[in-house]
Amino acid sequence: MKKYIYAYFILCILSISACNTTEITSSWKAQDVTLKHYDKILVVALTGNKDRDIRVSVETAMAKALKAQGFNAVTAFQQYGPRIEDRKVDEEKAVARLREDGFDGAFVIPLLDKSKEKHYSPGYYYYSPFWGYYNNFWWSYNMMYSRVYDPYYYTTTTNYVLEANFYDLSDKKLLYSAQTKSFDPGSASRLASDFSKVVIQDMMKGKIIN
Structure with missing residues (x-):
């Protein structure tokens, strides 16, 4: 009988692991947004130095998801190195620098909250x-x-709140914003993969990208 019980729990674990750990709690898009081709999109995740592994994973996963939709996407870590979070520059100078580097779109993804829960x-x-x-x-x-x-x-779970903001750099306009909550994804790579998946799907649904 025990082997059947073990098999039951293994199936439960596999079914749970196959589910997406992230859900969108709110999303917004500009009223006059239209489908547009972007030549080069910068992906910036702001997580703080303690969670730099999350930053790299989120930037990489989002860039990969955008590339899968036919966009040229580059991570800030790749383009500007690990210390971009420490740079405090004037908005006009920052946007001018991005345009000089060929970017006409940008994703800014801050980690708003990271909390542990004991069950x-x-x-x-x-x-x-x-x-x-x-x-x-x-x-x-x-x-x-x-x-x-x-x-x-007792078991402890870690939940994350991430925000996705997409800007058109040609007019410095926010086109899309969404907040997500991830329920104990287990790893930075799983968090990043699930987050980028639900955000891209929501943007496609809202006809912001295709």
Whole structure:
């Protein structure tokens, strides 16, 4: 019986891992936005030095997702190095520099929140229809013993709130903005992949990019 229980939990884990960990909580687009081809898009993630791995992963994943849609996208890490977050420059100078480097579109992606949550788990238990184990004394005894005597434990999850802002650099106009929440993605690469996927899908749905 135990091998069937283990198989059940493995299937549950696989089904959960296949789901997207990120959802869009709000999104906005400019009323007069139209489909436009961008020659070169800069992707900038602002996460702070402690989460530089998230910055690199998010920039890389978003650039990859844009390239899959036919855009030429470059990460800020690749173009300007790791210390872009420390640069405080005048807006006009910054935009002029980007235009000189050939960029006509830009994604700015700040990490707005990173929080940990502790969850209580009451120990091992298994649900099954009554006929599944109540009709057998030993199966019933083992199942109920596990529910009653297995020790409880705590698990900690980490959730992230990211924002995506897309600008047309020709007129310095914000065309699209969305906030997302990611529920315990498990790794920076998974966070970045799920985030870029839902954002690109939402932008395509809103006819901002195609």
